[in-house]
Amino acid sequence: MAILHGGPDAAGAARWDFSTNANACGPAPLVLDDVDPTRYPDPASTALRETLAAYHRVAPERIVVAASASEFIGRVSTAVALQAPGAGVAAPLPGYGDYRAAAEARGLVEAHPDAAALVWQTLPDSPRGRCPALPPGPALQVIDCAYLPLLLDGAPPELPAAAWQLWSPNKALGLTGVRGAYAVAPPADPWRERVEALAPSWPLGAHGVAMLRAWTAPATQHWLQAALVTLRRWKARQLDLCTSLGWQCEASDTPFFVVRAPGLVERLPALRRHGIQLRDTASMGLPGAVRISVQPPAAQDALLRAWLETRP
Numbered sequence: 001m002a003i004l005h006g007g008p009d010a011a012g013a014a015r016w017d018f019s020t021n022a023n024a025c026g027p028a029p030l031v032l033d034d035v036d037p038t039r040y041p042d043p044a045s046t047a048l049r050e051t052l053a054a055y056h057r058v059a060p061e062r063i064v065v066a067a068s069a070s071e072f073i074g075r076v077s078t079a080v081a082l083q084a085p086g087a088g089v090a091a092p093l094p095g096y097g098d099y100r101a102a103a104e105a106r107g108l109v110e111a112h113p114d115a116a117a118l119v120w121q122t123l124p125d126s127p128r129g130r131c132p133a134l135p136p137g138p139a140l141q142v143i144d145c146a147y148l149p150l151l152l153d154g155a156p157p158e159l160p161a162a163a164w165q166l167w168s169p170n171k172a173l174g175l176t177g178v179r180g181a182y183a184v185a186p187p188a189d190p191w192r193e194r195v196e197a198l199a200p201s202w203p204l205g206a207h208g209v210a211m212l213r214a215w216t217a218p219a220t221q222h223w224l225q226a227a228l229v230t231l232r233r234w235k236a237r238q239l240d241l242c243t244s245l246g247w248q249c250e251a252s253d254t255p256f257f258v259v260r261a262p263g264l265v266e267r268l269p270a271l272r273r274h275g276i277q278l279r280d281t282a283s284m285g286l287p288g289a290v291r292i293s294v295q296p297p298a299a300q301d302a303l304l305r306a307w308l309e310t311r312p
Helices: 046-056 069-083 097-105 191-197 206-215 218-244 265-273 297-309
Strands: 063-066 088-090 118-122 141-144 164-167 181-184 256-260 290-293
Touching: 046 063, 046 181, 046 206, 063 069, 063 191, 069 097, 069 118, 069 164, 069 181, 069 191, 088 097, 218 256, 218 297, 265 297
Parallel strands: 088 118, 118 141, 141 164
Antiparallel strands: 063 181, 164 181, 256 290
16 A cells, blocks of 8 residues: 655755644744754653653553554564454555555555544544544554644543544644654553554654654744634635635634645646645545645745646
């Protein structure tokens, strides 16, 4: 299964990139200050686990660090495959392709949530940016909270106590080039030791450690709250612009949303040549649509110009 993502492609980084869900107000300041990449980080992430545990008000042993969300997805899928070869996995559709790709690569099969050994959920979901209801968890339920810090509307839903939480703050901080994530395991969960045993010697590099440490700092959280105010304003402007072009915009609770328009998908290569990159959602299980992230006014104006200039 091919795994497709937004961001730079074979042509490099687009001048105006609407294809990723990184916080367009980023990068967050001070996150990478005082990083020493000349030394190994603590392989056990002792101090980092304590910091993250205090932030989530849980015991440090419930924190599982990961090289990235995708690395954790692969690691959990491996743990399930070793414990129950050929087991069923449920993943949101449309949704992030890594869930299904990791399952397929390890011989796991698609299953209904009621019959699955592993259930993935994204909150808010992608590409639509909505908060679906969370059903009771199965034997192993993982909620990917990558976009929860970027929720623009509504209150965050309460997460099931029996579910794992997967956090990758680099999107919220506008630092997608820095890899690093962590999970909060349920208390006394039997899967935690199995997942920990599959970790590489150093899941995190120095920059990943610095990002996750800074994520919990009050100054970083204050910056994020201010960024959300800006993103709400930019989103309103961007929705008006897209509507003026005749695009149909789906409602979302996040700084990204799905749009449809006659000929839009077919014109993506032409827009890319004009420096505009959008995300075709076909690879996420939603053909005929595009996911577009909220960008600053200058990028929005560039999108308008490119759309007009690429008219057939």
